[in-house]
Amino acid sequence: MSATFGVHSAHTVLTRAQRAGLLLALVLIGAVAVLRPMLVLQTVVAIVTLAYTAALVFRVMLVYAAGRGEHQVEVSDEEARAVPDAELPVYTVLVPAYREPAVIGLLVQHLGALEYPREKLEVILLLEEDDRETIEAAEASLNGSWAQIMVVPESQPKTKPKACNAGLERATGEFVTIYDAEDIPDPLQLRRAVVALRRLGSSYVCLQAELGYFNVDQNRITKWFALEYATWFRSLLPGLVALRMPIPLGGTSNHFRAAELRELGAWDPYNVTEDADLGIRLARSGYRVGVLRSVTLEEANSDFINWIKQRSRWYKGYLMTWLVHLRSPRATISQLGWRGLLCLNLFVGGTPLAALLNAVLWATTILWFLDRPAALQEIFIAPYYYLGLFCLVFGNATVIYLNVLSVRTMDRPDLLGTALLSPGYWAMMSLAGAKAAWQLVFKPSYWEKTTHGLHLPASSVTVPEAADV
Amino acid sequence: MPLLIPLVAAAALIAGRVRPGQDEPDVHDRQVDGLLAAGCLVSAATLLLLMPSPDRTTWLLPGALAYLAGAAILLVGTRTAARMRWALLLPLVAITGVIPAAVVDATNGALRAVVAVLGRPGGPVDAGGALTTTYRQSALTLTSADLPGIAFLGGTACLLVSALVVFGPRTVALRRAALAVAVLGAVTVGAVMAVLLTGRLLGPTAFRVAEYPVLTDVLLALVVMILVARWSRRAPQPAPRTVRPYLPRARFALVTLVVAAVLMGLESLPAALALTEAAR
Known part of the structure; x- marks a missing residue:
């Protein structure tokens, strides 16, 4: 598969040229640090401060752009149901699952609610060969139903994108989508996607449906998670659409034209956020992605450690995607344009880097208030100090304001306290950022499996082991 | 002897919480343990070693707390340490x-x-x-x-x-x-x-x-x-599931923690003595 992607596969995190460049930069920085350590520290602080300011301004721009007009594709219930069954195409639904016997039984119930003619609905459940427990649970619960089970042969890498690629080879549908086993999609979502993709024309090859959570009120983490997703889908993604920038796709509920997806090489099996990478590759190929107004309810991660594991995989994947697409800068600029480049650096690369750096900067701030060491005063030269102060006050206030805005858009005033407590969530993000950075260096292709079904009674949950590539 | 009662109470609490509860997810991660413990131990070291006079004794308690948290996380894992957090705080x-x-x-x-x-x-x-x-x-x-x-x-x-x-x-x-x-x-x-x-x-x-x-x-x-x-x-559960008690291998961590405790203890001994003197 890495041959299909060529230079844009995450099979190798850093190419030889990237490694040489990084090494050279480190040697140069090291050499200058020996001679003029304060100069190096001041330069690092200046670069970080400028990057923070740029990322902050970029976010504000996205929210502002999202607020000017409607940027989600809307298909009403009447329009969705108006298409005669005979005119609907075969729709393939891929459901990858690994070590999830507890939630597999819910699949029939959730996907069974989809309003789409059964003879035109091809549901393929993708299970790994070594996962006998889930295979048996699936055979028991799907016996006689319309869903097929496809056992993906044991091979490396054992990742979700590899399973999806295997499923795509068997798929016969004109359109393809992915759901997780525990997902509860809007029953009309497939019909809406068909209508929307036909209406938008061939330049649109993908629609990302909105994701929400069915267990928002389980605990503080799920509440934070719900607010974050609301900000993501109602402010940031519409902003990216409005500014015609690449859309890093979410893990499920993205609806593709199958032919174009195959033409692109589908998902990179070595990338741990293959969806975000695919979003960038779609943009590089000149295709457009829309955001569909239709909600799929997922399970919000409710456990601290499980959350860190999931988020660190996302951050690692974002960093991988960023490094992969910066391998050929000239081609990237010509294919993505300056807007795409901004999105790639400030959104895809910037999100995990900001999470990682936040911990260092907060520690520095606390140290300053506790001890006021003279060295810190020297590191922050005046212009960058004031810029940093602006980011600290205005930046943090802006992010909290966005969460408060999401409280409004979700029409959940009871979540206001959670929105104001967001700094606690940022600390978790920093921890995930540090874990992601560590793994990017030492275990780049390790797939940190998220445990699902933590909202279910304890007796029905089994915990999966992670897959290592 | 002032530690005797809190230690005994802590031991009794820990004994009742060695096994995870029925509703506790069996999800653990040594990298998370390591990162959290590193944060706590670095904070402890910063507080105990770098914080200046005149009143170094002010930093002893937060430093001890940070060290205790880091050591517990490293030795028994984040989830177990969280389950026993109050028991571990009792000696304080x-x-x-x-x-x-x-x-x-x-x-x-x-x-x-x-x-x-x-x-x-x-x-x-x-x-x-x-x-x-x-x-x-x-x-x-x-x-x-x-x-x-x-x-x-x-x-x-x-x-x-x-x-x-x-x-x-x-x-x-x-x-x-x-x-x-x-x-x-x-x-x-x-x-x-x-x-x-x-x-x-x-x-x-x-x-x-x-x-x-x-x-x-x-x-x-x-x-x-x-x-x-x-x-x-604990009250008997109607249908107990198999709960895996989680205890990571942490021999190296234990040695490191003891060495760190000795070094930080020696460093903060004058401040501790001053605190004891002041209490008298």
Whole structure:
């Protein structure tokens, strides 16, 4: 598969040229640090401060752009149901699952609610060969139903994108989508996607449906998670659409034209956020992605450690995607344009880097208030100090304001306290950022499996082991 | 001996929480453990080693807390440490010495009054801030400093914390804690009366042995341990699932932590001594 992607596969995190460049930069920085350590520290602080300011301004721009007009594709219930069954195409639904016997039984119930003619609905459940427990649970619960089970042969890498690629080879549908086993999609979502993709024309090859959570009120983490997703889908993604920038796709509920997806090489099996990478590759190929107004309810991660594991995989994947697409800068600029480049650096690369750096900067701030060491005063030269102060006050206030805005858009005033407590969530993000950075260096292709079904009674949950590539 | 009661209460709480609960996800991650522990230990080192004078003692408690948290996470894992967090904090109740002297004096005063009333037929007298009994015309005196007021207060604090941990912030916690404190109070009064009775019946030598604080401390620690252990017993689950007790391999971490503790201890020893001196 890495041959299909060529230079844009995450099979190798850093190419030889990237490694040489990084090494050279480190040697140069090291050499200058020996001679003029304060100069190096001041330069690092200046670069970080400028990057923070740029990322902050970029976010504000996205929210502002999202607020000017409607940027989600809307298909009403009447329009969705108006298409005669005979005119609907075969729709393939891929459901990858690994070590999830507890939630597999819910699949029939959730996907069974989809309003789409059964003879035109091809549901393929993708299970790994070594996962006998889930295979048996699936055979028991799907016996006689319309869903097929496809056992993906044991091979490396054992990742979700590899399973999806295997499923795509068997798929016969004109359109393809992915759901997780525990997902509860809007029953009309497939019909809406068909209508929307036909209406938008061939330049649109993908629609990302909105994701929400069915267990928002389980605990503080799920509440934070719900607010974050609301900000993501109602402010940031519409902003990216409005500014015609690449859309890093979410893990499920993205609806593709199958032919174009195959033409692109589908998902990179070595990338741990293959969806975000695919979003960038779609943009590089000149295709457009829309955001569909239709909600799929997922399970919000409710456990601290499980959350860190999931988020660190996302951050690692974002960093991988960023490094992969910066391998050929000239081609990237010509294919993505300056807007795409901004999105790639400030959104895809910037999100995990900001999470990682936040911990260092907060520690520095606390140290300053506790001890006021003279060295810190020297590191922050005046212009960058004031810029940093602006980011600290205005930046943090802006992010909290966005969460408060999401409280409004979700029409959940009871979540206001959670929105104001967001700094606690940022600390978790920093921890995930540090874990992601560590793994990017030492275990780049390790797939940190998220445990699902933590909202279910304890007796029905089994915990999966992670897959290592 | 001031650590005895909190340590015993902590041990009883931990014993009741060694196995994970039914609703606890069996999800662990050594990288998360390592990162959290590194953060805590770096904070501890920064607080203890880098924080300047004049008042270095201010940083001892947060430094100790950060070290304790980091060590616990590294040794038993984040989830287990979180499950036992209050139990691990109990010894700090004694270390911090948060009980003000006025409260200790008032408690000892109350103890004297109760013992004098209850022991009236036998004759201990509350006079001049001390309890006095007689053995063949010679007076045997138990001064205020010899009374176990501070041990009783420490035990009460441990019982309150333990009740909160076991029952949560509910009325039942308050009810159980009140009952337990009453039992502890009765045992404390009984212990003081036993010391006085020993002197009255067996003479000054036995009285000197009986008034060693360690004996009362051990007795109170036993009472606290029995109460907390009874509370900590989990109710039988209707359909228990297989819960894997999680204990990571952490021998290297243990050695590192001991070395770090020794180094930081040596570094902060002058400040600790100053704190002790100030407390006196």
